[in-house]
Amino acid sequence: xxxxxxxxxxxxxxxxxxxxxxxxxxMGLAPLIVILKTVAIRKNDETYNQAARxxxxxxxxxxxxxxxxxxxxxxxxxxxxxxxxxxxxxxIGQTLAMEGCFAFFLxxxxxxxxxxxxxxxxxxxxxxxAFMVFVGSWASGYFIVATDAWMQNPVGYEKAADGSxxxxxxWALVLNPWAWLQYAHNMSGAVITGxxxxxxxxxxxxxSNQHVEQARIFVRLGVIAGLIVSLLQLFPTGDWAGxxxxxxxxxxxxxxxxxxxTQHGAPLVIIGQPNMATRHIDNPIxxxxxxxxLTYRRWNATxxxxxxxxxxDWPQNIPLLYYAYHIxxxxxxxxxxxxxxxxxxxxxxxxxxxxxxxxxxxxMFPLPYVANTAGWMTAEMGRQPWLVYGxxxxxxxxxxxxxxxxxxxxxxxxxxxYTLLSILFLFLVRREIEHGPxxxxxxxxPKSGRLNPVGVR
Amino acid sequence: xxxxxxxxxxVLLDGFDIGSGAVHLxxxxxxxxxxxxxxxxxxxxxGNEVWLLAAGGTLYFAFPLLYASSFSGFxxxxxxxxxxxxxRGIGIExxxxxxxxxxxxxxxxxFSIASILLAIxxxxxxxxxxxxxxxxxxxxxxxxxxxxxxxxxxxxILDWYTVIMGVVALVTLVVHGSLYLATKTxxxxxxxxxxxxxGLWPVQVLxxxxxxxxxxxxxxxxxxxxxxxxxxYVIPLVVVGSLVYLLVAQRQKNDKGAFLASCGYIxxxxxxxxxxxxxxxxxxxxxxxxxxxxxNTAAGAHGLSVGFVWWTLGMILAFTYFVFIYRMFRGxxxxxxxxxGHGY
Numbered sequence: 001x002x003x004x005x006x007x008x009x010x011x012x013x014x015x016x017x018x019x020x021x022x023x024x025x026x027m028g029l030a031p032l033i034v035i036l037k038t039v040a041i042r043k044n045d046e047t048y049n050q051a052a053r054x055x056x057x058x059x060x061x062x063x064x065x066x067x068x069x070x071x072x073x074x075x076x077x078x079x080x081x082x083x084x085x086x087x088x089x090x091x092i093g094q095t096l097a098m099e100g101c102f103a104f105f106l107x108x109x110x111x112x113x114x115x116x117x118x119x120x121x122x123x124x125x126x127x128x129x130a131f132m133v134f135v136g137s138w139a140s141g142y143f144i145v146a147t148d149a150w151m152q153n154p155v156g157y158e159k160a161a162d163g164s165x166x167x168x169x170x171w172a173l174v175l176n177p178w179a180w181l182q183y184a185h186n187m188s189g190a191v192i193t194g195x196x197x198x199x200x201x202x203x204x205x206x207x208s209n210q211h212v213e214q215a216r217i218f219v220r221l222g223v224i225a226g227l228i229v230s231l232l233q234l235f236p237t238g239d240w241a242g243x244x245x246x247x248x249x250x251x252x253x254x255x256x257x258x259x260x261x262t263q264h265g266a267p268l269v270i271i272g273q274p275n276m277a278t279r280h281i282d283n284p285i286x287x288x289x290x291x292x293x294l295t296y297r298r299w300n301a302t303x304x305x306x307x308x309x310x311x312x313d314w315p316q317n318i319p320l321l322y323y324a325y326h327i328x329x330x331x332x333x334x335x336x337x338x339x340x341x342x343x344x345x346x347x348x349x350x351x352x353x354x355x356x357x358x359x360x361x362x363x364m365f366p367l368p369y370v371a372n373t374a375g376w377m378t379a380e381m382g383r384q385p386w387l388v389y390g391x392x393x394x395x396x397x398x399x400x401x402x403x404x405x406x407x408x409x410x411x412x413x414x415x416x417x418y419t420l421l422s423i424l425f426l427f428l429v430r431r432e433i434e435h436g437p438x439x440x441x442x443x444x445x446p447k448s449g450r451l452n453p454v455g456v457r
Numbered sequence: 458x459x460x461x462x463x464x465x466x467x468v469l470l471d472g473f474d475i476g477s478g479a480v481h482l483x484x485x486x487x488x489x490x491x492x493x494x495x496x497x498x499x500x501x502x503x504g505n506e507v508w509l510l511a512a513g514g515t516l517y518f519a520f521p522l523l524y525a526s527s528f529s530g531f532x533x534x535x536x537x538x539x540x541x542x543x544x545r546g547i548g549i550e551x552x553x554x555x556x557x558x559x560x561x562x563x564x565x566x567x568f569s570i571a572s573i574l575l576a577i578x579x580x581x582x583x584x585x586x587x588x589x590x591x592x593x594x595x596x597x598x599x600x601x602x603x604x605x606x607x608x609x610x611x612x613x614i615l616d617w618y619t620v621i622m623g624v625v626a627l628v629t630l631v632v633h634g635s636l637y638l639a640t641k642t643x644x645x646x647x648x649x650x651x652x653x654x655x656g657l658w659p660v661q662v663l664x665x666x667x668x669x670x671x672x673x674x675x676x677x678x679x680x681x682x683x684x685x686x687x688x689x690y691v692i693p694l695v696v697v698g699s700l701v702y703l704l705v706a707q708r709q710k711n712d713k714g715a716f717l718a719s720c721g722y723i724x725x726x727x728x729x730x731x732x733x734x735x736x737x738x739x740x741x742x743x744x745x746x747x748x749x750x751x752x753n754t755a756a757g758a759h760g761l762s763v764g765f766v767w768w769t770l771g772m773i774l775a776f777t778y779f780v781f782i783y784r785m786f787r788g789x790x791x792x793x794x795x796x797x798g799h800g801y
Contacts, residue, residue, distance in 0.1 A: 064546065064550065067510075068542065068543050068546050070510070071509065071510055071513075071539060071542065072536075072539050074510060074513050074514060074517070075513065075528060075535060075536075075539060077517065077524075077528075078513075078517070078524045078525055078527070078528025078529060078535075079528045079529055079531075079532050079535055079536065080529070080532075082524075082525035082526065082528060082529035082597065083525070085517065085521055085524055085525040085528075086521055086522050086525040086526075086596075088521075089517050089518065089521025089522075089524055089525065089756065090518070090521050090756035090757050090760050091760070093514070093517035093518025093519070093521055093524070093756065093760075094518045094760060094763070094764060096514050096517055096518070097511070097514030097515050097517060097518040097764070097768070098514075098767060098771070099514065100510045100511035100512075100513070100514035100515070101511050101514065101515070101767070101768060101771030101772065101775065102767075102771050102774070104510060104511065105511070105771070105774065105775040105778055106774075106778070109778035109781070158757075160757055164521070164522075166756060166757025166759065166760055167756070167757060167759050167760035167763065168759060170759075170760075170763040399525075399529035399532070399597075400597070401529050401530065401532075401597050401598065401599035402529055402532045402599060403599075406532060406533060409533075410532075410533075410536045413536065413540060417540055417543055417544075420543075420547060421543065421547065424547055424550060424551060427551075428550070
C-alpha cells in the first residue's frame with residue numbers, strides 16, 4: 001500500500017508539474033498579445049500586428065501541448081484518485097467540468113479564429129478574438145485554481161448519508177476567498193513567465209542583430225509588464241497569500257518557515273537549513289521579528305510553530321517545502337531587481353545597447369518557470385498530510401484497486417511520452433524563433449511586394 | 458423531477474460522447490493525399506478532443522461514483538488511450554511541419570496506427586460496459602487487459618465479445634470517416650473515399666447483426682427494457698433505416714446524406730445500448746446487485762440542479778462556437794489552395 005500511494009503521488013506530481021509548464025506561458029502571453037493588438041489598432045502600425053502574430057504562434061504550440069497534457073490530469077482524478085473522486089467529486093466535479101464546458105471551448109474556438117481567421121475577420125473582430133482567447137485562458141485558470149482552493153479550504157459542501165461530500169452552495173464554491181487570493185498570485189506569476197519569455201526572445205534578436213524593430217517591441221513590453229507583475233507578485237498578491245495561509249493553515253506556514261516552536265516576535269529566516277533531527281535551523285541568517293510583522297503587522301505578535309500540533313499532522317516533507325518556498329521568494333526578489341534595472345535603462349534609452357543586461361534577460365527566462373513550479377510545490381506540499389484540508393488524508397484518496405506495478409508502468413510510460421512531447425515542443429518553438437516575426441504569412445502582403453506601405457489597407 | 462433531469466443529462470452526455478468519439482476518429486483510413494485529409498481535419502481535431510475533456514468533466518460532476526469506479530477499473534486501457542491521443546497529436550503536428558518524405562511517411566503510419574487502436578479501444582470499452590465488469594460490493598473493480606478471452610466473471614478488457622465490439626467500432630468509424638472525407642474532398646480522393654465506404658456497407662450490416670446476436674448471448678436480459686417501454690423499438694428502426702438510407706444515398710452520390718445516415722446509425726447504436734442498460738450505467742458481471750445505476754452514482758440534488766443550469770448554458774455556447782467554426786471552414790478542401798496558410 002505504501003509504495004502504491006507513493007507511485008500515485010509521484011505520477012500526479014510529475015504529470016501536473018510538466019503540464020503547468022505550458023499553461024503558465026499561454027496565460028501569461030494572452031494579455032500581452034491583447035496589448036500588442038490594441039497598440040496595432042491604436043497606432044495603425046503593422047509591426048505590432050506582426051509581433052502579435054508571432055506570439056500567437058508560440059501561444060498555439062503551447063496551447064496544444066497544454067491540452068494534450070491536460071487531459072491526463074482530469075483522467076487521473078478518476079484513474080489514480082478514485083476514492084478521492086468518490087468522496088469529493090460531487091463538489092469539485094463542478095469546477096472541473098465548468099472549465100471544460102466554458103473556458104476550454106471559448107479558448108480553443110477563439111484561438112482557432114485568431115490563428116487562421118485573420119483574412120476573414122475585420123480588424124476589430126480579430127482583436128476581439130485575441131481578447132476572448134485571453135478571457136478563455138484566464139477563466140480556465142480560475143476554475144482550476146478554484147478546484148485546488150477547495151482542497152486547501154473546503155467550503156460550500158455538506159456530508160451525504162454515504163459519507164461523500166455534496167455541493168451545498170454553488171456560490172460559496174465559486175467565490176471561495178482562498179480561490180481569489182490564490183488566483184491573483186498565480187496569474188501574476190504566469191504573466192511574469194510570459195513577460196520574461198517575451199523579453200528573452202527580444203534580447204536574443206537584439207544580441208544577434210535580427211528583426212531589430214520587433215525585438216525592441218518584445219523587450220520593451222516584456223520589461224514594462226515584467227516589472228509591474230513582479231512587484232504585484234510580492235505585494236499585494238504574495239502578502240495576501242501569506243496571510244491566508246497563516247489564518248487557515250497555520251501549520252503550513254510554520255512548516256514553510258521551518259518555525260519549530262511558537263514564538264512571540266518570530267524572526268524571518270532568509271537562508272538556513274532546517275534540521276529535522278534537532279528541530280532547529282542550521283546556519284540561519286534571519287531578520288528579527290520580521291515574520292510576526294509580515295504576518296500580523298505587529299512586531300511582537302505570536303506566530304504558531306509546528307509544536308502546536310502532533311507530528312502526524314505535519315506536512316511530511318518539511319525541508320523540501322521550506323526550500324521550495326524560499327526558492328520561490330528568492331527568485332521573486334531577483335525578478336524585481338533585474339526588471340527594475342532593465343526598466344531604468346529603458347527609461348534612460350540605454351537598454352538596447354547595454355549588452356550585459358540583454359544577456360541577463362535572455363538567460364533568465366527559465367527562472368520564472370522554476371519559481372512558479374516552486375510556488376505550486378509550496379501550496380500542494382504545504383497542504384499535506386491532507387488531500388482535502390481537514391477532511392481527507394492523502395493516503396485515503398488513491399485508487400486501491402490499481403497496484404503499484406501498474407502505477408509504475410504508466411508513470412514510466414508518461415515519462416517516455418512526455419520526453420517525445422518535449423522534443424516536439426522544442427523543435428516547433430525553435431523553428432518559430434528561427435523563422436522570426438517576419439511577415440511571410442501576412443494576409444495583407446500580396447505575392448509580389450513584401451509589405452504594404454505603412455500597413456494601410 | 459430530479460430523476461428526469463438526470464436522465465436528460467445522461468442521454469445528452471452520451472449524445473456528445475458520440476460527437477467526440479465519432480468526429481475525432483474520422484481519420485482511420487487514409488494513405489493518399491494525406492495533406493488534403495489533414496487539411497480537412499486540421500482546424501477541428503483538437504477542438505473535438507475538447508469534447509472528450511468536457512464529457513469527462515460532466516461525468517465527474519454528475520456521477521462521481523461512476524467516474525471513480527470506471528476510471529480506476531479501466532485504468533490500463535484509459536491510460537493507453539491517453540497515450541494514443543498524444544501520439545496521434547504528435548503525428549499530426551510533426552507531419553505538417555516536416556517536409557522530408559521518409560519522416561512524413563513515418564508519422565503517417567504512427568498517426569494511422571494510433572487512430573485505428575483508438576477506435577478498437579473505444580469499441581472494446583463500450584463492449585465492457587454492456588457485458589458488465591467484476592464490481593465488488595464497494596463499487597470498485599480492476600480489469601487486466603485480457604485474461605482467458607472468455608466472457609465470465611474473471612473479465613479482462615479484451616475477450617471475444619469486446620473484440621467483436623472493437624471491430625464493429627473500427628469498421629463503423631472507418632465508414633464514418635470516409636464519408637466525412639467524401640463530403641470534404643473532390644476528384645480522385647472523393648471517389649476513393651466513397652469506394653471504401655460503399656465496399657464496407659455489407660460488412661457493416663453483417664457486423665451489426667453479429668454484434669447484436671453476440672450481445673443477446675452475453676446478456677440475455679438485454680431486451681427487457683424494450684418490452685417494458687415499447688417506444689424503445691424506435692431505436693432499432695432508426696438503426697435499420699440509417700443503414701438502408703446509407704446505401705441509397707451512396708447510390709445517388711449524395712455525400713452529405715450518407716454522412717448523416719452514418720451519424721444516425723452511430724447515434725442509434727449508442728442510444729440503443731444506453732436504453733437497454735437503463736437504469737444501469739455499469740452492470741456487474743459478478744452479482745447484479747453490485748451494478749452501478751444512475752441512482753446510486755449520481756451526485757447530490759443541489760449539485761445536479763445547479764450543474765444542469767450552467768451545463769445547459771455551456772452547451773448552448775459550445776454548440777454556437779462549433780457551428781461557427783465548421784461554417785468558417787466549410788466546403789471542400791484542396792491541397793493547392795492557400796499554400797501560404799497553415800502548413801497542412
